[in-house]
Amino acid sequence: MLVDNKLYYGDNLEILQKYVEDESVDLIYLDPPFNSNQDYNVLFSEKNGSQAASQIKAFEDTWRWDQAAVEAFQNVVENGPEKVALAMQAFRQMLGANDMLAYLSMMAPRLVELQRVLKETGSIYLHCDPTASHYLKMLMDAVFGLINFRNEIVWLRTTPKSHIKKRFSNAHDSILFYSKSENSKFHLTYRPHDQSYLDKFYRFTEPETGRRYRIGDLTNPNKHRPNLTYEFKGVTRVWRWTKERMLKAEKDGRIVWEPGKVPGYKRYLDEMPGTPFTSVWTDIRPIQSQAAERLGYPTQKPEALLERIIKASSKEKEVVLDPFCGCGTAIAVAQKLKRKWIGIDITHLAISLMKHRLHNTFGEKIKNKYEIIGEPVSLPDAESLAKEDAYQFQWWALSLVMARPVEKRKGADKGIDGRLFFHDDPKTPTKQIVISVKSGHTGVAHIRDLRGVLEREKAVIGVLITLQEPTRPMRAEAAGAGIYESPTWRTRHPVLQILTIQELLEGKGIDYPPPSQVNVTFKKAKKEVEVNNDRQNELELDQ
Template sequence: MNHLHYGDNLAVLRNAIADASVDLVYLDPPFNSNASYNVLFKGPSGSESTAQIEAFDDTWHWTDAAEEAFGDVLRSGNGAAAEMLRAMRSFLGENDMMAYLAMMAVRLLELHRVLKPTGSLYLHCDPTASHYLKILLDAVFGPKSFRTEISWRRQSAHNDAAQGRKQPGNVRDIIFFYSKSNDWTWNWQYTDYDESYVEKHYRHIEAGTGRRYRLGDITAPGGADPKKRNPFYEFLGVKRYWRYSEERMKELFVEGRIIQTAPGRVPQYKRYLDEMKGVAIQNDWTDILPLHAAHAEKLDYPTQKPVALLERILSASSNPGDIVLDPFCGCGTTVHAAQKLGRNWIGIDVTHLAIGLIEKRLRDAFPDVAFTIHGVPQDIAGARDLANRGRTDKKYYFEFEKWALSLINAQPGNLGKRGADRGIDGNIYFGKTSRAIVSVKAGDNVGVSMIRDLVGTIQREKAEIGVFLTLTPPTKPMVAEAAAAGQYEEDGFAPVPRLQIVTIEEALQLRDRAVRLPARRDDTFKRAAREKDGKAQGQLDL
């Protein structure tokens, strides 16, 4: 049961996720930090391309949607959440922060609903709104359901003083941990001992094996009650009350676990470092490093979190086979960690960019992964439906365009303004410096003039190849005009058509193989490393 949903997570939660069906929720929503995050695509030289597409705008405003969300909370039946949100509005007014809180509150109510009684929720945020979010969580889950506030160091120290900042530098994120009841799933996690601790306490090294160990006391108090006190006997010439029976003590001595460092000294127990679990996790996480450009798992998504961070959360608060939900799944780190650890998962995101990236990431990391995608066209009928909606609603026009480009792994080539793309809807980079321009057409009235226009765009942009990606099959004159554009050749590779017509139906079947390139293409996003644990089984269900 693995499901990836495109759409507004509020609608998906209400329509597709049953009551008490989820074991663990992790959410990393936009932080309301007044930042606008753009995914910047890379050109063939590795530099940032001028082509970019906004992944999401981390800014909220008081609109009709915010008013509707506020009303939904008041009508929810959760009196504590309603009263708390009403009090916040009285204090804050109708501003961006209040809009953010109203949007979050109505979603938190749904997340509480879908959690099992043994389930937990982790909300990842920053200090911008964390104080308000904790109050909302207390209202929705109940203050007694608060477990802890985790601090994760998301970046190393930086010199804010040089920039004139008059407060400490902010290098941490906050993760709130709540449970739905007092009977929640929990598995202790452990971290390695500090090196200085090991050197001080495990200073002995066993000859022959090289194993580190420390010596521990095995004496015990006697006590006045003979039924309760520990056994007293002589062992290796030393009379004491001991922690173990005389028979067990002899067994441990034969096994080499009891040693006497000198005649007459009290025997001690040999405790090996490699048998210790480590330090039980606390709520200050500084050992999981943030992602930098050099990290192999970095996918160039602006808010990507390390897989190790999600592995710790999932390992602590879920078990293999449990269902994990991420309603703001972004580039898919949660579903990646869930797949790796043998959990079932549900991911939701509101951008085709994210859905396409997650699909690619999962196929790269787990080649045999099985999951179902909801809310995006899965066949030619679905593609036509999305295109038809785009004829009356501009939003769906751009959604069709972005979805179509994702099929062939092309970078979006405009900034979301119809008519401003100069004939360039997308780009595919290949070889060292080569480029293919993509033109997407969702209408029925395609003709030979569009092929001529694309030829002109190729010439103007000095591109090597043009791709005409069309929902409607081309006419014979279009095919002939495309053939007249000739072939493109690159040393060491077979020639390919300079202008290629690819139908959406072909792209659905062949994906990026639908475009013929003479050299290796550059991926729109970096390729996720293949996982080696082999836990993902089955076939991709589209």
């Protein structure tokens, strides 16, 4: 079945080049890593009542000037568009061969590809912080053209830090907004008027209808318009309208006039769209630690931020692309607003988080509305991934059973690769399933080790996920571990279970009380419904 929405696993440069056609995307939002030399970790609240948090390294937000960076730089200079090549050479002359140049060498070819896939009427929003925003703006000037720069949006993302003593506290992100051409589409969005503004200007209420209004000026600022100079209500002025239009407005009850005064125009509050948003956004709060939409992804942005961008630069059924989609805020909002979408990420962990988010937000029906490209779909695919990257294989395998990975610390491997939490009895604490993933040779010793982990961690079920077929002695050892009985559901489940990758691909899962009722492993996203329209006041602009 053909679907409109795509979620790709892989390097976004390769995905763009291989799968995304020229001028096929209406809106691009990207929030690339900022080269701020920090390791980002995905945080998950513990479900066992403790205040601790498990951390999983999602990606290392840094690029080094090494041989790979040298090759990337040379490729852009030798094969990229002329202005981009010149910009990169200027960066090297100014910055030298350092890590910032490595970062820009990574971004340049991706921006070139994004320019290629964007429609003539499309727009791109690049989210960044002050670390590299000035360099990225110059690079985007080279890729998209100076005349296609629209705004640098300033988003107040945090409260100022009081401990900063020798400079002003950094409290904002920048969002660089460019169009593909002068034909780009833009829908002006509004915020409600401030109450003080309403109290000052909309001081009148129509007794018959209860509608609030203000009195607008009907005189023309241009005093040299003889065709608009006439007497109305005993007052001769240069008016804004022709006499015919003025008489129609009077007939419609829109003229306010008292003898001896200049007539005015009745402007109803309910006809006014609000105050247009500017390029400074202070009304969207960052995601707080207890926010309902918080999923624990380090760079997660508020849905309200993406909603404003998507509404401003796209319409229903148009295509939104996020090439660094992380936990999937852009694609979740695009789905809610009835846009088509393309998401790309380089880690199976992010893909897993996005799958959970979409499922939790939109329910079972979402599975038929998108496809994942790049994930293993057969045993040879899984074997290839295991050889290529053991950690990516592990994260992918855990995603098949809706488990979360555990943090890996050097010298601290306790025989657990993932955990799954469930709550099947209101009288007892949350229970856990511990999971071990093996891509190489397995034997009875692994089952015995898992049994020891089960006892040490006080888990009720242990699962071994294996790429190879288990031996008969392994299955016998697992069967000897006994049965877990759910006190509420009155169901029986093997304490030690073995699942092969082939079985998981065929749809088999962990045997435990009904997962849809008891699974509390991942923090769930807010339930949403897809809206029927943008529910906003819009004004289509020519530029």
